[in-house]
Amino acid sequence: MANGSTTTGTAPAPRPTGGATRRPALSPSRASDFKQCPLLYRFRAVDxxxxxxxxxxxxxxxVHSVLERVFALDRAERTPDRARDLLRPTWSQLSEECPEWMELFDDAxxxxxxxxxxxxxETLLDSYFxxxxxxxxxxxACELHVETELGSGVLLRGYIDRLDVAPTGEIRVxxxxTGAAPRQIGEAKALFQMKFYAVVLWRLRGIVPRQLKLLYLRDGQELAYTPDEPELARFExxxxxxxxxxxKAGxxxxxxxxxxxxxxxxxHQALCPSFGGTPPEYPGWPEPDPGEESLLDRAD
Structure with a gap:
């Protein structure tokens, strides 16, 4: 599935129902947090x-939101100029949903x-094109919400930026x-996220994705990876x-x-014992859901 291949089918990105109490789940962002630092996981998912x-x-x-809107357009309209035109209307909508983001630009x-x-x-969008x-x-689908339960009972949940399916059935994630292509640590973290999605799709559809593709817009690089079934079984x-x-920690x-x-x-260094801080009193295992990813999580 090289660049320029045509895929079939369109689908809206389903969103979870607001207000409903859901089982605790594991998302790629929170799993990565726990691997990096269990206390960071606690601060984000529990506290x-x-x-x-x-x-x-x-x-x-x-930029993620603009690209999602680009793919909602007719093919002929998916141009760099049209993408730039979408920037400010998209920002208006996002800043209404998260008005605190406007505070980033409140200074003189x-x-x-x-x-x-x-x-x-705009430069990042040009790099994408x-x-x-x-x-x-x-x-x-774009911004596809996926969720599956493994045989062990672990519930996996996340959002996929884009899912391509070729006429022959191969899947590309x-x-x-929007940052630069990472060095070793960052690359491992990015591939962890992509393998997470590959496992979810494998269990949902019974198909191992043909390709996991990362597009780094800051420096115009891409990273493609082909998983196999034994690897995904180990990752599971x-x-x-x-x-x-x-x-166990919970x-x-x-x-x-x-x-x-x-x-x-x-x-959260001020609350971290490694930097002389004291965490807040442990509130207990959270409900409804420590696995949910924020808009910022899903972007990068």
């Missing part, structure tokens, strides 16, 4: 501590900074990254082990910090 996003993170959400001189921020988003011609693609066992470790509240180079990007 639900607020985190102020960066402009780059919000820009990533904006933010008008010029906001204009520059939009230009940087240099990698693919969406007029030659017809995805089955495509994920947009890894996910089951992560979930059992989460449940029963006791023993979510220990795991210091690493990534601590420099953590929003």
């Amino acid at each position: 639900r501590l607020p985190e102020t996003p960066t402009r780059a993170q919000v820009r990533g959400t904006l 001189g933010s008008g010029d900074e906001l204009a520059e921020w939009f230009r940087s988003a 240099a990698l693919e011609d969406p007029r030659r693609l017809d995805p089955e 495509v994920d947009y990254k 066992r890894t996910l089951e082990a992560i979930w059992q470790a989460i449940l 029963r006791t509240g023993d979510f220990r910090p795991s210091p690493s180079k990534l601590c420099g990007w953590c929003s």
